[in-house]
Amino acid sequence: MAVSPPLPVDLSGIRLDPGKGLAGQLYQALRERILDGRLPAGVRLPASRDLATLLGVGRNTVVRAFDQLYAEGYVEGRVGAGTYVAAVTASAPVPATTPLDVPLTQPLQRLQAHHLPLPREGAPRAFRVGVPAFDLFPFETWARLSARFWRKPSPARLGYGDPAGDWQLRELIAAYLRNGRGLHCDPAQIIVTCGAQQAISLCAQLLVEVGDKVAVENPGYRAAGHAFAVAGAQLVGIAVDGQGLDTDELESADCRMAYVTPSHQYPTGVTLSLARRLALLDWAERREGWIIEDDYDGEYRYNGTPLAPLAALDRNGRVLYVGTFCKIAFPALRLGYLVLPKALAEAFSRRRALDTRHLEIGTQAVMASFIADGHFQRHIRRMRAAARSRRDALLANWPQDIRGCAPLPDVEAGLHLCVRVDSLTREAELIARAAQVGVELNGLSDYWLPGSPLADDQRAGLVLGFAAVPEARIVEATEALRAAWSD
Template sequence: MPKRAAGVSLPFLQPETGGGAPLHRQLYERLREAILSGALAPRSRLPSTRTLARELGVSRGTVEGAFAQLDAEGFLERRVGSGSVVALPEHARLPRSITAAPARRSGPLARPGLSRRGQRLSRDVLPPEPRDVQPFTPCLPALDLFPTHLWGRAVAKQARHLRPGLMTAGEPAGFRPLREAIAAHLGTARGVRCGWRQVLVLASTQQALDLSARLLLDEGEGVWLEEPGYLGARAAFESAGARVCPVPVDTEGLRVEVGTARAPKARLAYVTPSHQYPLGVTLSLPRRLALLEWARAARAWIFEDDYDSEFRYATRPLAAIQGLDVAGRVLYAGTFNKVMFPSLRLAFLVVPDALVEPFTAARAATDGHAPLLSQAAMAHFMEAGHYAAHLRQMRLAYAERRDALLDALRREAEGWLRPGAAEAGMHVTALLAPGWRDGDVVQRTEPKRLGARRLSPLYLGRGGEQGLVLGFSGASPAGLRAAVRVLSRLMG
């Protein structure tokens, strides 16, 4: 009778056929897991490859491939005539909790080892941006009207004549021709007073907020934040350890006197003066001057987020606060992502002269610089006049889309949804009638993918208004009318 090789029984090794990983890989992973977890004790002798192949109903080559990999990684010790034994010593075994499949967990225990700032940053999760076009998505540009042929030419021109200067590392503050084009445009269109050296090219306004929070705020220092206000600003300042102080907004914008009373020694004030997010009101001139005087006296900073100020429909766009600043206390942020298209990832921050060097050094220490090819294409797009022409066309288109939304709301939602200020921007905020909850409304509309946002979470304190933030720039007039009809049917 032929002699059979002895060894431990391995019924758990039976591989799965009909798809999945290759059989030899399955066998390798199961043996490795058994050795690491201690299910196969050190010095255990395994069956021969011939015996194990017969027991599992696989080819000997499959078993040989798994054994060879384990031998190469030090899990098995193979000797001619003696078979294979587990080589991993007792002290090298891993705890079962490490080798087992990780379970989903939530809360602080799921994030061991984070710093205090890391815990704050991971807690402040912003709502995900939709990856498709939804009718009411706020601040979504008219992608259907974007001049892709002109942009394509700008990109192709830079790519065809790609020179070494665009292929090496760029300046941390940005591509000089683009910085010059931005400074020229802001001086003419927004009344911003700056030289090109004060302009930093970034990926987004959110990056500008994060950079400013890192450089200008120490743990526990106060920050004025509009109430209601932009969640991204709140997240940036809270993650930096700042003490966020909500300052109410009325029909004239931020109530500076309330901020002065609540937090007179705050280090920074975040404002959206040309088109307040989300209520859409404009900061009046007396309050702009009062804000500047407070910043000068308190030696505080003002972060002016001019996110969609180019789009004003009844009058010319209002000049920026930065142009009134004589004390060098205003940081001015703007973005191309809301004028061009979201995935462009180009924005800018204009800083006072005293902050140019530290902000440039900090940019170099974080992500280096923005992609040079897209910066060069954007510079060409602006220098050729395409950017200014695109802005003019979008003002006309967005005015038509705004009117369509307001008309549809009057026809379909009168009595339970009241639109607010709509003289500028890319969205309208509408308050719900008493008894309605914006969370319930948005939950009902989610299956229809309308893109409406809740107003109440934008309040830091309790007692915030119930309403909807409705974008109008990303959908056609007909699409907006249809979306309002759907919304009304869902709420009827």
């Protein structure tokens, strides 16, 4: 009886799971042994038939694994001459707990200091901030429009598109802003973006020089501040009072750019007064500066029609208007727009082309049909009514006489409200107790710039979104808070 020759190397330690792809597992096992030196360069691997017998698998499994190793350069040889491990240079693996000692560039250093926290997981709960009533979105209508577009899309829309966005959608956005918001602009001034944050970031990339001072509301939307800071700006916090951004304080700051949320300040909820709107525009004209207007939830006005944007008053091309569909539809849509002064439109479009070339066409085309067919305006009316009803449910059921917590303010706009608390200690306590009963609250203290001049206790409060869940769940949440906060 003939005796089989010994295998060139010992591979008996390889274990393959029959419930998974065998060839892929064998390829990974051999690759790891080659990279870590257990199979050194020049070693002859077993013949495919011998290795198949050793591992108890079919010869085709071994052949497929060898073919992949050949293709990637881990092994070499010729048919009939055997298979040998190629000379592979690989660094020793770095343990996961050991940080890489790599010098960081200034942009990376700024990014380490200014980044966004991970979003909250799971479906919305009371009182998640920044989330509209997307449980009311007409998904069947959206699916029908999407199927209609993709059933037979025009070949002209399937190539590389305009970096500023789909022209039809830009025309419809311009018409909506003109008829629904009182803002007159040409479609050529509009750039479609991946949500409002990308629009803000684009402004930071093109209008901020390293070392520039940028005025931001304090407290304010920290994600916008992060975008400017990563671009190299020094953030200058400007106080917010009952009339919005303090334009007198802005005058004394050495800035040529200001980021504002005039229709519904985030997070305090106040509206920038007309006198201060005019003062802000005058400041921009005299300083030859820029105003970034973030109208993130301007459609939600509960007494009368929505306010005209600050950009509608601009006669000197100093306001860049940021709008979004995410607060009307749902955040995952990632669709917004930027209305630019005519002098900036071409430059922004060119910069956009270098970032993403252009946005995906399907979402833009479906949103264009959604607007053109009248669904968008109907949905706005429905969302506004739902948000008003959910606001009323919160105001009617909010627990009263909570120690250290001010009464709820009047809420005439937007998707959230802010209530003051008498100390940071009490703020943290209320938030922690709410979390224990499954209720989400944001602390106002998180919205201030580091080193803000106010005392700690003046920065405390609670920020609540009231549109994320139906009225019944709002009532349940307020009852849970009443029990959790009972002293």
